[in-house]
Amino acid sequence: xxxxxxxxASELLPLYATRQVSPVDVTKAILKRAHEIQGELNPFCxxxxxxxxxxxxxSEKAWMIGDSVRALEGIPVSIKDVVPVKGWQLGRGSLLSxxxxxxxxxxxxxxxxxxxxxxxxxxxxxxxxxxxxxxxSRRTGVTRNPYDPSLTPGGSSGGAATAVASGAxxxxxxxxGGGSVRIPASFTGxxxxxxxxxxxxxxxxxxxxxxxxxxxxxxxxxxxxxLMLKVLDGTHSLDPDTIPAIDGGRHNEISKPIAGMRIAVxxxxxxxxxxxxxxxxxxQTAEVLRQLGAVVEELPDFxxxxxxxxxxxxxxxxxxLRRLSQDDRALVDQGFVAVAxxxxxVPLEDYLDAQMHRIGLRTAMxxxxxxxxxxxxxxxxxxxxxxGVTVPNDGFADWLDWAGLSLAFNLTGQPAASVPxxxxxxLPVGGQIIGRVFDDISVLRVAAAIEAxxxxxRNKPTMxxxxxxxxxxxx
Numbered sequence: 021x022x023x024x025x026x027x028x029a030s031e032l033l034p035l036y037a038t039r040q041v042s043p044v045d046v047t048k049a050i051l052k053r054a055h056e057i058q059g060e061l062n063p064f065c066x067x068x069x070x071x072x073x074x075x076x077x078x079s080e081k082a083w084m085i086g087d088s089v090r091a092l093e094g095i096p097v098s099i100k101d102v103v104p105v106k107g108w109q110l111g112r113g114s115l116l117s118x119x120x121x122x123x124x125x126x127x128x129x130x131x132x133x134x135x136x137x138x139x140x141x142x143x144x145x146x147x148x149x150x151x152x153x154x155x156x157s158r159r160t161g162v163t164r165n166p167y168d169p170s171l172t173p174g175g176s177s178g179g180a181a182t183a184v185a186s187g188a189x190x191x192x193x194x195x196x197g198g199g200s201v202r203i204p205a206s207f208t209g210x211x212x213x214x215x216x217x218x219x220x221x222x223x224x225x226x227x228x229x230x231x232x233x234x235x236x237x238x239x240x241x242x243x244x245x246x247l248m249l250k251v252l253d254g255t256h257s258l259d260p261d262t263i264p265a266i267d268g269g270r271h272n273e274i275s276k277p278i279a280g281m282r283i284a285v286x287x288x289x290x291x292x293x294x295x296x297x298x299x300x301x302x303x304q305t306a307e308v309l310r311q312l313g314a315v316v317e318e319l320p321d322f323x324x325x326x327x328x329x330x331x332x333x334x335x336x337x338x339x340x341l342r343r344l345s346q347d348d349r350a351l352v353d354q355g356f357v358a359v360a361x362x363x364x365x366v367p368l369e370d371y372l373d374a375q376m377h378r379i380g381l382r383t384a385m386x387x388x389x390x391x392x393x394x395x396x397x398x399x400x401x402x403x404x405x406x407x408g409v410t411v412p413n414d415g416f417a418d419w420l421d422w423a424g425l426s427l428a429f430n431l432t433g434q435p436a437a438s439v440p441x442x443x444x445x446x447l448p449v450g451g452q453i454i455g456r457v458f459d460d461i462s463v464l465r466v467a468a469a470i471e472a473x474x475x476x477x478r479n480k481p482t483m484x485x486x487x488x489x490x491x492x493x494x495x
Contacts, residue, residue, distance in 0.1 A: 024041070024046050024049040025049055025050055025053045025187030025188070027041075027046075027190065028190050028244050029092065029095045029190045029191055029239070029244045029247055029248075030241060030243045030244055030247060032046060032095060033095070036083050036093065036094055037083065039083070042080050043076040043079040043080045043083065043093070043095075043139065044076045044077055046076070046094065046096065047073060047075075047096055047141065048073070048076075050096045050141065050188055050189050051067065051072060051073075051141060053186065053188045054067050054141070054142055054188040054189070055067065057166070057183075057186050057188055060164065061163065061164045061165075061186065062145060062163045062164060063144055063163055063178075063179040063180070063183040063186070064098070064142045064143065064145065064188075065101050065111055065145050065160045066101070066108055066142060067142045068142060069141075071141075072096065072139050072142075075138075075139040075140065076094060076096075076139050079093045079137055079139065080094065082137065090135070090136045091136045091247065091250065091251050092133065092191075092247070092248070093136075093138075094137060094138075094139060095137070095138050095190060095191060096141050096189045096190065097133055097138040097189060097191040097192065097193065097248075098140075098141060098142045098144050098179075098180060098183050098184075098188070098189045098193070099130060099142070099143050100144050100146055100177050100180050100192070100194050101143040101144060101145060101146055102146055102150055102195055103193060103195065104127045104130065104224070105123060105127070105140060105143065106122075106124065106125050106126045106130075107123065108123055109121075109123070110123050111143070111159055111160070112148065112149055113145065113147050113148040113150075113157035113176075113353075114148045114149065114159055114352065114353075115351040115352075116344075116351055118159075127222070127224075128221035128222070128223055128256045128258055129220055129222070129235050129252050132251055133248075133251060133252070136251040138191070142183070144180040144183055145157070145161075145163045146176045146177065146178070146179060147175050147176045147178075148352060149353075149356055150175075150195060150197055150200055150233075151176070151353070151359060152175060152176065152356075152419045153176065153198070153200065153203050153410075153419040154174060154178065154407075154409070154410055155172065155173060155174070155178025155179055155182075155204070156172075156407070156408055157353060158351075158353060162407050162408045163175075163178045163179050163407070164407045165207060165208060165407065166185050166208060167185075167208065167209070167404070167446065167447055167448065168404070168447070169407070171207075171404040171405060171407055171447075172207065172404055172405060172406065172407045172408070172409075173207050173208050174203040174204035174206065174208070174400070174404065175200060175204055176197075176200040177194030177196070177200045177201050177204050177212075178207075180193070180194045180204070180238045181204030181207065181208040181210055181212070181238055182204075184210050184239060184240055185240075190244060191237065191239055191244060191248055192237070193235060193236075193237065193238070194212065194237075194238045195233055195234065195235050195236075196212075196234045196235075196236060196426075197229045197232045197233040197234075197333075197430055198232065198329065198333065198420075198423065198426060198430050199399075199400075199423050199426030199427060199430075201234075201236050201238060201438075202214060202426050202436060202437065202438040202450065202452060203399065203400050203423055203426060203438075204238075205238060205399070205437075205438040205450055206398075206399035206400045206440075206449060206450025206452075207400065207448065207450075208448060209443075209448030209450075210238060210239065210240055210440070211237075211241060211242055211245055211438070211440070211467065211471070212236065212237070212238045212239075212245075212437060212438045212450075213236045213237050213238075213245045213249065213436075213437040213463070214234045214430075214436050214437065215234055215235075215249060215252075215253075215435050215460050216234075216263070216434065216435045216455075216457065216459075217231065217261065217430075217433030218261045218262050218263040218433070219234070219249070219252075219253055219266075219435070219460060220234065220235040220236065220249075220252045220253065220262075221256030221262045222235055222261075223259050229336065230332075232333070232336075232430040233430070234430070234433075235252070236249075237249055241471065242439065242464055242467045242468040242471050243274070245464065246271060246274055246464050249266075249460065249464075250266075250268075250271060253265040253266055263458070266460060271461070273461050273462075274461060274465050275465075275468065277313065277469070278309065278312050278313065278314050278465060278469045279313025279314065280313060280314070280315070281313075281394070281462070281466065282317075282392045282393045283306070283309055283314045283315065283316045283317075283392060283393065283395070283396055283466065284316075284317060284319035284388060284391075284392040284394075284395045284396070285302065285306040285316055285317070285318060285396045286319040286395065286396075287299035287303070287397070287398065288397075288398075288401070288425075289321065289322045289425065290320075290321025290322055291321070291322065291323070292324075292401050292424050292425055293401060294401040294425070295401060295402055295444070297403075297444040297449075298398045298400075298401065298402075298403070298444065298449050301398075301441050301442040301449050301451070302396065302397065302451055304441075305396065305441045305442075305470060306396060308470065308473050308474065309396070309466070309469070309470070312473060314466075319388070319392075319395055319397075322428075324424075325377065325381055325424070325427060325428045326420050326421070326424045327374070328373070328375075328377035328378060328431070329424075329427045329430075329431060330420055331366050331373075331374035332374050332375070332431075333363075333420075334359050334360070334363035334366060335363040336363065337356060337359040337360040337362075337363045338361070338364045338366075339363070340360065341356070341357065341360040342360070342364070355410060359418075378431045378432075381428060381431055382432045382433075385432050385456075385457075386456070389456035389457075393466075394453050394463060396451055396453060396454075396466075397451070397452045397454070398425055398449070398450070398452060399425065399449075399450035399451060399452040400423060400426070400438075400449075400450065401422055402422045403444055403445070403447050403449070425452060429454055432457070433457065434454055434455060434456065434457055435455045435458075435459065435460040435463045436452055436453065436455070436463065437452070437453050438450035439467040439470050439471060440474070440477035441477060442474070442477055443477070448477070451470065453467050453470075
């Protein structure tokens, strides 16, 4: 017997096809779970019960008829509250959004999810403007980790990660401008993919993200992320940076054995202080990959990329807030304001040097992939820490100090993911898989191999989810 909320999208679809499970029953179960966890964990800023059930009923009819079934027919999906959903207020974690009318149109990614038959049921919390790697805001409060509610789920897609990890929807759409999909995926024990830049269309895009930001799937399995990516992928007229969709045949490679693949491994990229136990799990994962037939070697050290990222990011924050009145600035998260103030002071020479560093980093990464297919590293250098703060302790100047392992691949645009690799003191740890430019499939392939080889890291029940065992069961 299996709880409906614990099933992945890939598990639900065949159950729908054989009429063992109804999209309406699944949606009701997930809506119930969403409301039950909201008070303790706060992953949602809007739950659309009525709209979700209406969509689920249409999907149920489609499955009954059997000739109009789409790729995600009847699969519940939550949306990070920085992506417009028609009829919903776009909050972005900001008090300033309270004056805005509901969105008039779906963003391109939402349009694609909707056209694929998904049940869009809720928006998930984020920090204001996605400016930091934890999830709290003056608008929506503090979001918490389902493994331990006193801890942060990371961010800025922390609401999405908490929802998926807690069984409140198998799929979530997150965004990642510096690790905001991968960090909370690591902290909550789920899978998170930052696709190749341009893989998923984005519109509108906040000014401080620029071409650092990506939209991507957050799921409880690699296969679900691949299913979702296939729906989201491809060019779009509203986003001139989008690239052609992955050739359909390449998706079959995800399940191929990884024997013969060349994998570079690093615990710190040569500069990033990383928790010793996290490094140990990365080493164990590298050994698992060797046992699966991969050729695994150490990655040479890199120059610290955090100063370049800090200059570009803070200048973008300044651009985002510079037109606000003093009254409006007073309503903004003051940490965000402080970053914008730092951005206003970045000398032009430093900003240009940061952009040159970015170009050099792209070149250096391309050279790595002359000898390797993917890189394995920790997704995050630290374990989950207290909810409601931005850094683990006073030894960290800002979130870039502890989240630095993920930043480079927003600068380069490469595909990267966090896949569960184990636990330290009962808290989940993610391994980061980074692919060469445009090669999302190799990232998914290696992640799928790790997922299959380490089954104890997948869907491990949390204290919260255990409370719901035995309800909404399926034969």
